[in-house]
Amino acid sequence: MTGQVALVTGGARGIGRAISTRLARRGMKVGVGYSSDPTSAENLQAEFPDLITIHQGNIGERGDCERVFDEVVRAHGRVDVLVNNAGITADKMVAKMEVDDWDRVVQVNLSGTFYMAQLAYLQMAERGSGRIVNISSVIGEAGNAGQVNYAATKSGLFGMTMSMAQEGARKGVTVNCVAPGYIETDMVAAVPEKAIEKIVSGIPMKRLGQPDEVARVVEFLADPESEYITGQVYSVNGGLHM
Ligand code: CAA
Numbered sequence: 643m644t645g646q647v648a649l650v651t652g653g654a655r656g657i658g659r660a661i662s663t664r665l666a667r668r669g670m671k672v673g674v675g676y677s678s679d680p681t682s683a684e685n686l687q688a689e690f691p692d693l694i695t696i697h698q699g700n701i702g703e704r705g706d707c708e709r710v711f712d713e714v715v716r717a718h719g720r721v722d723v724l725v726n727n728a729g730i731t732a733d734k735m736v737a738k739m740e741v742d743d744w745d746r747v748v749q750v751n752l753s754g755t756f757y758m759a760q761l762a763y764l765q766m767a768e769r770g771s772g773r774i775v776n777i778s779s780v781i782g783e784a785g786n787a788g789q790v791n792y793a794a795t796k797s798g799l800f801g802m803t804m805s806m807a808q809e810g811a812r813k814g815v816t817v818n819c820v821a822p823g824y825i826e827t828d829m830v831a832a833v834p835e836k837a838i839e840k841i842v843s844g845i846p847m848k849r850l851g852q853p854d855e856v857a858r859v860v861e862f863l864a865d866p867e868s869e870y871i872t873g874q875v876y877s878v879n880g881g882l883h884m
Contacts, residue, residue, distance in 0.1 A: 643669060643866065644670070645669065645671070646670050646722040646723065647671045647672075647673070647714070647718040647719065647720055648665045648670050648671070649672075649673040649711070650665070650672060650727055651701055651726055651754075652676065652728030653725070653727060654686050655682050655827070656827035656853055657727060657777065657825055658674075658727040659686060659853065660852075660853035660856065661725055661727060661853075662686060662694065663686070663690075664854070664857045664861045665723070665725075665860075665861065665864065666694055671694075671695075672694045672695075673694075673696075673718060673721070674686060674695070675698075675699060675728060676696060676697070677700050680698065695713075695717045697710045697714060700754075701757060701758055702746075702749040702750040704757050707754065707758050711762070721766070723773040723774075725777070725860055726758055726774070726776045726777060727777040728750065728755075729751045729755075729792075729795070730746065730747055730750050730751065731747065731792050731832075733789050735787065735788055739790060747792055748791065748794070751792065751795035751796065752794075752799070755799060756802060759817070762774055763810065763815060767810065767814075769814075771815070771866075772810075772816075773815075773868070774806065774818070775818055775819070775820060775863050775864060776803050776817070776818070776819045778800060778803075778819045779821055779823075780821055780823040780879045782795075782797040782799060782800060783875075783877065783883050784882075784883045800819060803817050803819045803873060803875070804873045807873030808873065811872055814869075816863070816869060816872040817872060818872060818873065820856060820859050820863070820875075820877075820878060823880055823882045824850050824851065825850060825855070827853060844882065846882070851879065856878045859878055
């Protein structure tokens, strides 16, 4: 993987940071996308000044996706691996969910992932090789009270992944999903303490996952040697959903 180029959206914090770090440790050049926290992005870049560049943008905006993609190509020459990791939550019970909570989450998690995937797919298909890894969630596999919007987007990624995988199969482009369970990140830290206790008690391994436990699966799928794996979902959830 040395010398190859990755673009990781939401790559400066949480699971995305662990992914960016793993890929950089493998010698990859990594364009790290971030939306709102330049300090985390700058700190990560400082750890790998020769390998990591940082790029601000909102993947929910098509224009930002085009600009970020172009910046990474200009910095590193091409994109061999796209990791669609950026995502948001706006949890509310369905009875209380506002149209704006629905629209925001769909725009970022589903449309934003498509925008980035399409940009990457176009140049990967032309070159005849590429890896796209979409980060879904156990919530997309099993649903969750209070997350009708998030669950719909994360299930949607399965359909997007299988469809793109079928199109990419003859062009050397693999498209896969990783579905993390509850991982120790800011997103999970924002869940009320009581809800987390209930969640952990339902996880067979009785603990949250670590970001790096997800990142190692992404690293595996991003490897050029993983070329016969496409259209799949890899779940990393401590047994929460089987
Ligand atoms: N199933 C069915 N009903 C439930 C329920 C459940 N799991 N949980 C709560 N309810 C019911 C409650 O009993 C309550 O009913 P009554 O009004 O009849 O008493 C009603 O739903 C309202 O519950 P809350 O008091 O919790 O409602 P709220 O409006 O205060 O909060 C919420 C709603 C914001 C969604 C809150 O419940 C919450 O934060 N839940 C956790 C959501 C969650 O798990 N998010 C995961 C984020 S991490 C992530 O998404 C990453 C990933 O990929 C895993």
